[in-house]
Amino acid sequence: MANTWRSFWGGWGAAARLWPVVLLVYLVDAALAAVLVAPVAGHLHEVFGRSAMAPELLGPVTVNLLIEMVGGLEPISLPWRPYFLVPPIMVLVGTFLRGGILGALASGSSGFHWRAFLSDCARFFGRFVVLLLLFAPVLLVGFFLLAAASLRMTSGAPALLAWLSAAGLLGLMLIVAMDYARVSLVLTPERSVFRHFARGIWFVVRRLPQVLVLGLAFALVAAPLAGLYPALLQLSPLFGALLPALVVQQSVALLSSWHRIAMLGGEMTLYRRVSRLAPSDK
Amino acid sequence: VKASPEVVMRLASLSLLVLLTVLIWPSHVSGQAREVVSYEIQVRLDAEAKRLDGRERVTLLNRTSQPVSELYFHLYPNAFRGPDSTFMRESPGTARQAAAEDNWGWMDVTSLRLATGGDLLAGATVDDTLMRVPLPAPLEPGRSIDLDLEFSVQLPRVIARMGHQDDHFTVAQWFPKLAALIEGRGWVAHHYHANSEFFANFGRYRVEITLPERFVVGASGVPAGERGNGDGTKTLTFEARSVHDFAWVANPGFQDARARAGDVEIRLLYLPENEGLRDRFLDAAVASVEHFSRWYGPYAYPLLTVAAVPFDAGGGMEYPTLVTVNDYGVPLSGLLLEEQVTIHEIAHQWWYGMVASNEFEEAWLDEGFTSYSTRKLADLLYGPEQSMGRVFGLNVDQLGTERGQYMSVARQDPVVQPSWEFSSPSSYAGNVYAKASLILGTLEGHLGEELMGEVMRTYFQRFAFAHPTTEDFIDIVHEVSGRDFSGFFQDALYSPVIFDYAVESLSVRRGAGGLSSDLRSEVTVTRLGVGATEVDVVTTFQDGHQEWEAWDGVALYQRYEYVRSSPAVKVEVDPERKLLLDVNWANNSHTTWYNWEPVLKWATNLLWLAQTWLRVLAFLF
Numbered sequence: 001m002a003n004t005w006r007s008f009w010g011g012w013g014a015a016a017r018l019w020p021v022v023l024l025v026y027l028v029d030a031a032l033a034a035v036l037v038a039p040v041a042g043h044l045h046e047v048f049g050r051s052a053m054a055p056e057l058l059g060p061v062t063v064n065l066l067i068e069m070v071g072g073l074e075p076i077s078l079p080w081r082p083y084f085l086v087p088p089i090m091v092l093v094g095t096f097l098r099g100g101i102l103g104a105l106a107s108g109s110s111g112f113h114w115r116a117f118l119s120d121c122a123r124f125f126g127r128f129v130v131l132l133l134l135f136a137p138v139l140l141v142g143f144f145l146l147a148a149a150s151l152r153m154t155s156g157a158p159a160l161l162a163w164l165s166a167a168g169l170l171g172l173m174l175i176v177a178m179d180y181a182r183v184s185l186v187l188t189p190e191r192s193v194f195r196h197f198a199r200g201i202w203f204v205v206r207r208l209p210q211v212l213v214l215g216l217a218f219a220l221v222a223a224p225l226a227g228l229y230p231a232l233l234q235l236s237p238l239f240g241a242l243l244p245a246l247v248v249q250q251s252v253a254l255l256s257s258w259h260r261i262a263m264l265g266g267e268m269t270l271y272r273r274v275s276r277l278a279p280s281d282k
Numbered sequence: 283v284k285a286s287p288e289v290v291m292r293l294a295s296l297s298l299l300v301l302l303t304v305l306i307w308p309s310h311v312s313g314q315a316r317e318v319v320s321y322e323i324q325v326r327l328d329a330e331a332k333r334l335d336g337r338e339r340v341t342l343l344n345r346t347s348q349p350v351s352e353l354y355f356h357l358y359p360n361a362f363r364g365p366d367s368t369f370m371r372e373s374p375g376t377a378r379q380a381a382a383e384d385n386w387g388w389m390d391v392t393s394l395r396l397a398t399g400g401d402l403l404a405g406a407t408v409d410d411t412l413m414r415v416p417l418p419a420p421l422e423p424g425r426s427i428d429l430d431l432e433f434s435v436q437l438p439r440v441i442a443r444m445g446h447q448d449d450h451f452t453v454a455q456w457f458p459k460l461a462a463l464i465e466g467r468g469w470v471a472h473h474y475h476a477n478s479e480f481f482a483n484f485g486r487y488r489v490e491i492t493l494p495e496r497f498v499v500g501a502s503g504v505p506a507g508e509r510g511n512g513d514g515t516k517t518l519t520f521e522a523r524s525v526h527d528f529a530w531v532a533n534p535g536f537q538d539a540r541a542r543a544g545d546v547e548i549r550l551l552y553l554p555e556n557e558g559l560r561d562r563f564l565d566a567a568v569a570s571v572e573h574f575s576r577w578y579g580p581y582a583y584p585l586l587t588v589a590a591v592p593f594d595a596g597g598g599m600e601y602p603t604l605v606t607v608n609d610y611g612v613p614l615s616g617l618l619l620e621e622q623v624t625i626h627e628i629a630h631q632w633w634y635g636m637v638a639s640n641e642f643e644e645a646w647l648d649e650g651f652t653s654y655s656t657r658k659l660a661d662l663l664y665g666p667e668q669s670m671g672r673v674f675g676l677n678v679d680q681l682g683t684e685r686g687q688y689m690s691v692a693r694q695d696p697v698v699q700p701s702w703e704f705s706s707p708s709s710y711a712g713n714v715y716a717k718a719s720l721i722l723g724t725l726e727g728h729l730g731e732e733l734m735g736e737v738m739r740t741y742f743q744r745f746a747f748a749h750p751t752t753e754d755f756i757d758i759v760h761e762v763s764g765r766d767f768s769g770f771f772q773d774a775l776y777s778p779v780i781f782d783y784a785v786e787s788l789s790v791r792r793g794a795g796g797l798s799s800d801l802r803s804e805v806t807v808t809r810l811g812v813g814a815t816e817v818d819v820v821t822t823f824q825d826g827h828q829e830w831e832a833w834d835g836v837a838l839y840q841r842y843e844y845v846r847s848s849p850a851v852k853v854e855v856d857p858e859r860k861l862l863l864d865v866n867w868a869n870n871s872h873t874t875w876y877n878w879e880p881v882l883k884w885a886t887n888l889l890w891l892a893q894t895w896l897r898v899l900a901f902l903f
Contacts, residue, residue, distance in 0.1 A: 029900070033892035041885035051868045052854055054877035057884055061675065062667050064682030067689065068868045087899055094900035132903055139902065175902060229890060230675065242882055249890045256897055 003273045004210045008217050011266025014105050015258050018112055021101055026257040028097070030250070032090050035082050044069065095132055099124030101261055102186040105268050120186075127185055130193045131200075135178040142171060169212075176215050177204040179264060183271045207274055214270055218263040225259060228252050314582075315524035315747035318345050319460055319485030326515075327453075327493040327532065332446045334435040338457055339397065341428050342421070346465045349420035353429075354471035355391075355413040356482075358455035361474040362387040362438045362445075368410050369442070372476035372702065387438030387445060391458055397428030411474040413458070431458050443596035443606065450595045451497075452606060454529040455480065462640070464749060472642045477710040478701035479641040479648070482526040484747055489528055492517045498538065500551045500587040501530035502604045524582065524747055525602035526638050531589045539564060543571035546581050552590040559609050559620055563590055566621040566663075570628035573659050577735060578632050578742040586631065588624065598623035600630030617671035617678060618664055622656065629655040636746045643700045644752055645710070646775070650697070650718020657681065657719060681723075681862070687716035689865050692780045697721070698752050720862040721774045727860025728770075728816070729763055737762045773813040774863060782811035783855040784869040786839060790849040803850035808839040810869075817861060822852040851875070 015022060047069065048054040056065055103120025104112055146167045181200025190196065204211050229249045325336035344350050361369035363386055391413065394403040406415045421427050435456055438445040444454045461471035462481050470481060487503060495516045503522025510516050522528055536551040541564045548567045552560055567588050575581050587604045591597075599606045605627035610619040629652040633639075639647035657680040660669035670678040691712030695704050704710035726734035741750070741758045756771050773779055786806040807819050819831040819840070825848035833840050833855075844850060854871040856864065864870065 029893050029896050030889075033889055033896055036892045036896075037885060037888045040888055041881065044881050044884050047868045048881055049876055050873050051877070052852055052857075052871035052873055053868050054873075054880040057877075057880035060667060060677045062677040062679045062682050063670075064679050064685060066676075067682050067686045068866070086896070090896045090899050091903045094903065136903060226894065242879060242886065245883070246886050249886065253890070253893050253897075256894075260897070260901060 003270060004213045004217075007214055007266045007270035007273065010269040011218075011262040011264070012258075014265035014269070015262035018101065018104055018261060020112060020114070021097070021104065021117065022254070022258045022261055025097060025101075025261065026254045028093055029090075029253065029257065032086050032093075036086055039079050039082070091132070092129075095128045096121050096125050098182060098264070099128055099186070101264055102182060102268065105261075105265050106186050124182075124186060127191075127193050127196075128182060131178065131181050131185070131197060134193070134197045135174070135181075139171070139174055142167075142174065146171075172215055172219065173204055173208075173211070176211055176267070177201045179267050180204060180211075180271055183264075183268045187268070187271065187275075203271065203274075207270075210270060210274065214266055218259065218266065222256070222259055225252060225256055315484030316345060317485045317524065318343055318463060318483035320487075321457070321485065321528065322488045323457055323528075324490045325457070325492070327451065327491065327497075329449070329451070329494050329497070332437045332451075334433075334437065334453070334456060336434070336457060337393075337430065337432045339428060339430055340458075340460060341426055342460060342463070343426040344421045344423050344463065346463060346468070347423050348468065349422050350463065350468075351417055351420045352469075353415040353417065354461035354469045355415065355458045356455070356461060356471070356474070356480075357389045357391065357408065357411050357413055357458060358474050358480075359387050359389040359435050359437075359444075360408075360411045362441055368473040368702075369476050373707075385439045385441070387436050387441070389433060389435045389456075389458070391431055391433045393430070393432035395430050397430055402429070409473075412461070412471055433458050440594075440596045443599040445596075447592060447595035449534055450592050451532040452529075452591060452596055452599075453531065454599065454601060455527075456529070459527075462749070470640060470642065472700075472702075475642075475702040477645075477704055477707060479645065480527060481638070481640045481642050481749075484524055484526050484638065487522040487525065487528040488519065489521075489530075490517050490519045491530060491532075493532060496534040497532040498534065498536035498551065499530055499532045500536070500549065500589045500604060502528045502587075502602050504583075504585050522603060525635070527602050529601035529604055531591060531604075531606065533592070536589070541568050543568045543581075544575065545584070546571050546575075547585050549585060549587045550590065551587065553592060556590050556609050559590065562620050563588060563607060563624055566624035567628060569663055570625045570659060573662070574629060574632050574655060577655075577658075578738055579636075579746060581631060582636060582746070586628070588628075598627045600627045600634055602635045603631070605630070616673035618660070618668075619670070621664070622660060622670055622680075625659050626652055626656040629659070632742060637742055638747070638749050640749060640751070641701070644698055645701050645714040646697045646718035647750070647752065647755065649714045650722060653684065653715045653719035654722040657684065657723070684716040684719050685862065687712040688720055688863070692717070692865060693778050696778050697775045717774075717863070723862040724770075724774070724815070724860060725759065725767070727858070727862065728765075728767070733763060770815045773815070777812070779812035780865050781813035781815065781861055781863040782809070782865050782869075783817055783835065783861070784808050784810050784866070785853045785855060785872040788850060788853045788872045788874065790874075801846060801849045803844045803846065805842045805844075805850060805853045806839055807833065807842075807853070807855050809835060809837070811865065813863065815861060817856040818858070820854045820857045821850050822854075823848040824851050849874075 048057060053068065100117040100121035103124065104117055107116070177200045179200070180203045181196045184199045184203070185193070185196040229252045232248055233245065320341040321338055323336055323338040325334050327334055342353070361367050364370065391403065394406060394415065395401050400418060402415050406413050417427070437451065437453070440447045440452060444452055444456070459482060461469050462483050464470050472478065488506070489501065491499060491501070492511065492515050493499070495510065495514055499518050501520040502525060503520040505518065506521040507519035508516060520530070531551070533553070535553050537554060539550040539552065539560055541548045541550070548564065548571065550560065550564050550567065552563065567586070571581050571586060583603045585603060589604065589606045591606045591608050593609060596606065597608050607620065607623045607627060610617065630648065633651035633655065634641070634648040641648050657669065660680055664671070666681065667677045667679050669680045670683060672678065691709040694706070694709040695713055697713045697718055701710060701714070704713065729737065737759055740762050741755055744758065745754060752775065756767070759767055784807070786808045788803070788805055790801055790803045792801060803821065803823070805819070805821050814835045817833055817835045819833050819842065821829045821842065821844060823846060827846070827848065829844060831842055851874045852871065856870055859867060
């Protein structure tokens with residue numbers, strides 16, 4: 001278990017050293033999110049900009065308020081293209097950046113260079129996409145099976161919750177397996193993507209307790225992080241004011257980017273420690 | 283023409299007979315119906331085969347002014363006999379599910395005789411869920427007829443809130459039941475349609491239910507006896523007066539809890555897994571009976587049974603003096619759905635149970651009145667902003683939920699039409715539940731809460747234990763308010779039109795004199811929807827002064843002009859939001875200033891949501 005804790009803390013340290021990448025990941029996220037929000041903000045401006053109803057937007061959100069927002073909306077008038085394009089773009093950009101992130105993490109403390117980072121992004125992109133295509137159907141099929149099974153459950157709410165928890169854990173393990181497959185691909189010279197796909201799953205199965213503890217440790221950090229901004233909004237009227245709220249939420253978004261890179265760092269450290277791979281094996 | 287003594291004697295005898303019959307049958311006194319039918323039923327439940335075998339004595343008193351030459355019985359379980367029934371054809375999803383699980387149910391009438399001995403079954407014809415029975419001789423006004431029937435029912439797995447689920451039984455629409463015989467209409471008899479519910483005459487019931495001893499039973503009416511049969515079964519007797527239906531539920535796991543609301547005893551049947559909901563169901567039930575009794579008129583029966591049926595055995599449903607409710611599970615635990623369903627079904631005791639409208643043809647009189655009553659009570663008990671609870675940071679208010687439902691179907695169908703003529707189940711629900719409730723809410727806006735309360739009370743008290751129509755209600759509104767709402771009702775009830783008032787423009791310009799004390803503010807308000815009703819127009823000036831105008835709302839637009847030293851800064855149409863049917867409240871006003879902060883706050887929060895979602899996406903893939 002010592003390996004797991006060292007990996008956990010090591011991940012945070014490694015991610016801190018990659019702060020320019022943390023910033024880049026955050027900026028990409030914020031920019032794409034802004035593309036999504038802009039049309040809706042424009043619609044709100046049209047509907048409420050000069051409506052006496054606008055102050056209600058500052059109060060609690062009710063169904064009635066949502067109805068007003070959507071009720072005046074002509075769906076055809078929204079530019080729909082971004083909503084179809086941004087999600088796949090985010091997945092592809094994320095996949096692209098992950099090659100550079102893992103490459104930089106694999107280099108250990110030898111320093112961060114943008115040129116090397118971008119080179120790794122490009123070098124691993126193709127094989128990461130193939131890995132994604134291998135894992136995505138498993139994830140999607142799993143999701144639909146879960147949804148279908150949940151809908152058909154007839155034995156009451158507690159059983160449903162237990163089922164959802166178990167399925168959620170299994171889903172987390174699948175996602176983590178994809179991470180380990182990518183780590184394996186970056187750390188070992190083996191070129192076959194299928195082998196790395198199998199290695200990722202096998203690593204999770206063989207080292208389940210350590211993988212599980214590490215995954216849950218990062219999940220435990222992610223949960224309060226995700227809830228921090230909404231909680232602050234509830235707790236303090238200060239965060240109802242525009243500027244402080246914006247500062248807090250964007251700080252949390254930045255921390256979340258750090259968290260994700262730290263998780264990859266932790267997973268890489270664990271993989272190395274357990275597989276006895278030195279940084280030079282890359 | 284001079285009548286012979288023989289004719290006079292026969293007429294006198296007939297008159298005496300009619301008089302005696304009317305005297306013997308219950309009269310229309312407070313809390314009791316002019317009963318038309320009487321049922322004495324003995325039924326046995328085979329819990330393993332999910333089957334009922336029964337016999338019934340039906341008595342029909344012809345209270346209309348016309349002779350009756352045929353009878354119509356509803357055989358409702360035949361709606362589930364196969365995929366070709368009217369019900370199944372109108373609800374293909376349900377039909378497919380039933381077929382896939384070999385889950386059919388049906389009713390067979392095996393014997394139908396006059397109590398005096400003549401067989402009627404041979405001449406009877408069955409069309410879907412209706413059985414037509416020609417009588418050997420017309421049943422004259424004031425005369426009654428006794429019939430003996432034997433029947434069996436195969437209960438389906440719960441469908442349309444009727445049937446079995448494991449060891450639970452919801453036994454509704456389960457006996458051959460006479461259609462409604464209405465003065466001026468004759469028989470009102472329709473197939474069991476997917477959207478429609480039920481309509482029948484008031485009467486009395488005495489029902490003996492024989493079933494395995496392990497079952498706990500809740501039923502319409504009041505218990506009137508219980509005996510063991512020595513063979514592992516027991517027979518429970520229930521009696522109900524002044525009701526128009528009889529249903530029962532049975533489950534071995536039912537626990538029994540009691541509460542009182544004034545003189546009314548409330549019996550809650552619930553399952554052990556719903557122990558945590560027991561007080562929520564009971565509190566909602568007590569509040570409902572107390573408030574609705576105070577608002578409209580007293581609940582006319584000594585007992586109300588509330589049966590919380592299993593999670594997967596159907597949902598809430600109303601029967602006279604018996605309602606079913608259910609829990610909605612942990613994922614929606616922030617919502618007050620259990621309270622909502624309890625209040626809604628109990629409100630039906632007034633709008634269905636005692637005021638028994640024609641649910642086939644004018645369902646809004648039941649569902650709309652019930653939804654309106656539910657919203658008013660939930661707003662009072664839980665607050666208007668969270669009347670349905672709070673989930674995922676969202677305050678769920680019934681008004682917003684109803685408006686959402688209404689807006690999604692506003693242009694599809696009128697509210698008043700037979701339930702099977704609605705273009706879709708969502709249009710049926712959006713119109714007869716949501717829009718109808720909003721119509722009554724709008725009426726309350728026009729009349730004020732007190733006068734609206736008087737309208738509802740008068741309507742209830744005049745038509746309790748009767749079968750009023752939409753026109754009866756409109757007449758009551760006009761009578762009590764002294765105002766004419768014909769145009770509003772025409773648009774709101776009989777046309778699929780929307781209501782939408784808006785501010786078109788607000789402009790201020792200096793007067794001809796060029797002095798600052800001579801500012802001309804010009805306001806134009808417009809009617810964007812086809813529906814028209816009176817609305818207030820309020821203009822607020824920079825110095826705080828307000829001008830109120832009463833616009834009849836009929837013209838396509840209306841212009842107001844004010845010359846004051848202070849400029850107009852805000853215009854609002856219907857500022858108090860009396861017109862709940864307005865599909866867009868946001869365009870009801872115009873300010874001269876721009877509301878930056880609320881819009882930017884929302885943009886900021888949406889940015890957070892989008893960022894979080896994109897991060898999750900990147901994390902997953």
